Amino acid sequence: MSRATLELPPSTRVFLTRPATACFTTLRPDGTPHVTPVRFTFDAAASLARVTTRAGSRKARNVAAGGPAARVALCQAEGFRWATLEGRATVTDDPARLAEAIRRYTARYRAAPPTPPDLVVVEIAVDRVLSPNS
Template identity: 30%
Template structure:
């Protein structure tokens, strides 16, 4: 296992997180209980953030409505895996949501139109764990 700062990403890691795999988002509630759910996500290596599109009625959005939470997002494919750790927040800002939908469409496919219900979760990544083959 490798432990990386967000500034230490590699071409192999960036390629892996551009492939069409789902991840598991885990949010840690203030009382310590986790909430985990499968998600499509996009790694923004330039800004060192993970973006997840969702909608206002999802539990993950409701958990983030009033506060930021610590979270992880993990992706695995055979022996290759990565986990991003950081602080998560949610927004309905139309520009941020539009950008996230475009990124999602490039990695996965065109998502369902959620209109004003669209939300974007942003994780500001402070640590990355990965399989050795994705590390420097």
């Protein structure tokens, strides 16, 4: 699953490594937006964002219901500085992918994420970055 690296200004790359919370937007089956705060990681080299969550969470169910066309957005903001990552999302419980998501989360937030028995990772193939600096 190879993707082109997104061109981001260095300041945006650094901003997206700060241990911040983002708003994660998915679409419910009826088309209305569901917005929830999340912690996430962004691998700029692979253009891949990751959100760990429970399989039964509304966000995971929304992504799964959207199938391969499921589009989502993550928006990290601090004051008037912000960056939004958009792309197609999938949900997986693959052990290797979960381990990578947990490793990256732990490095970014300096603490391991919660690990409920039904832990999954939402992987977002980021194809658009919106930011006043990009």
